[in-house]
Amino acid sequence: MKRLDPRTKAGLGAAMALCSAWPSVASAGCGWLDVNGDDVQVAKVAAGKPRVYFVIDRIFKAQCPAAGPICQGKTYLVPGDVVVTGKREGAFVCAGFVNTRGSTTIGWFPAAALAPLPASEREPSDWVGHWSAPEQDIAIKAAAGGMLHVSGDATWGMGDKWRRENGAVHIGQVKGTVRPAGGVVAFTEGDDKTLPYNAGDEDACSIRMVRRGPYLLARDNNKCGGLNVSFTGFYRRK
Numbered sequence: 001m002k003r004l005d006p007r008t009k010a011g012l013g014a015a016m017a018l019c020s021a022w023p024s025v026a027s028a029g030c031g032w033l034d035v036n037g038d039d040v041q042v043a044k045v046a047a048g049k050p051r052v053y054f055v056i057d058r059i060f061k062a063q064c065p066a067a068g069p070i071c072q073g074k075t076y077l078v079p080g081d082v083v084v085t086g087k088r089e090g091a092f093v094c095a096g097f098v099n100t101r102g103s104t105t106i107g108w109f110p111a112a113a114l115a116p117l118p119a120s121e122r123e124p125s126d127w128v129g130h131w132s133a134p135e136q137d138i139a140i141k142a143a144a145g146g147m148l149h150v151s152g153d154a155t156w157g158m159g160d161k162w163r164r165e166n167g168a169v170h171i172g173q174v175k176g177t178v179r180p181a182g183g184v185v186a187f188t189e190g191d192d193k194t195l196p197y198n199a200g201d202e203d204a205c206s207i208r209m210v211r212r213g214p215y216l217l218a219r220d221n222n223k224c225g226g227l228n229v230s231f232t233g234f235y236r237r238k
Helices: 161-165
Strands: 041-045 052-055 072-077 082-089 092-098 104-110 114-117 129-133 136-142 148-156 170-178 184-189 206-212 215-220 233-237
Touching: 072 104, 082 104, 082 114, 092 233, 136 233, 148 184, 170 184
Parallel strands: none
Antiparallel strands: 041 082, 041 114, 052 072, 052 104, 082 092, 092 104, 129 136, 129 233, 136 148, 148 170, 184 206, 206 215, 215 233
16 A cells, blocks of 8 residues: 655545544544643654654554554654654654645654654744645734734635535634733634633634644634634644
8 A cells, every 4th residue: 555645645534534623634542732832842753764654543443552563554754854742642642743735644653753842932933924724824923012913814615616616615714913921822802902812702713822843733712703614723834
């Protein structure tokens, strides 16, 4: 079977994808990397083997995740690739990778193959840029006094020809001006101003973001647009 390179292909494809915010999922057990500040780390695939493969989760094979060919996935990374990491299970850590085209792979990965990197993105300038994920865009610009202006657009159904032709694509927007705090950008949209993350009406759009390595991770409250529209995702700077 042909191996899939996540740097040029879109993960494991629809057959193994879950109904989550992530475009493709290598492992059901870690299909989500939580956006909780220091809970998300960044690491680099260390020198050694020319390819290191993601590992299958137990939802697909009861004996996995485990070492050996029976649990070896189809996607791999190479030395120097940078991932974000979350929870750990035995010898494996939940890792996420986005290639330069925006294709995402998240799954169990051998922890011994990763070298931790410092989470050094703490300055306002570290956030500035145009961040993109499938059907999601977030632009962050510097504002006066160390503030950041955040604006984003997201859609659901844009990849469906019928929805595009029949005006059935759902849209959403997010906008706010906020100061980063503790390596996190988080806010709630108010009627005429940006509110703290835990403030505002229960139906207001709230979003929380962290920066790790080359990535921006975001999670919203599913109230930032039409049905199924979300800014929750794993972004890379354009």
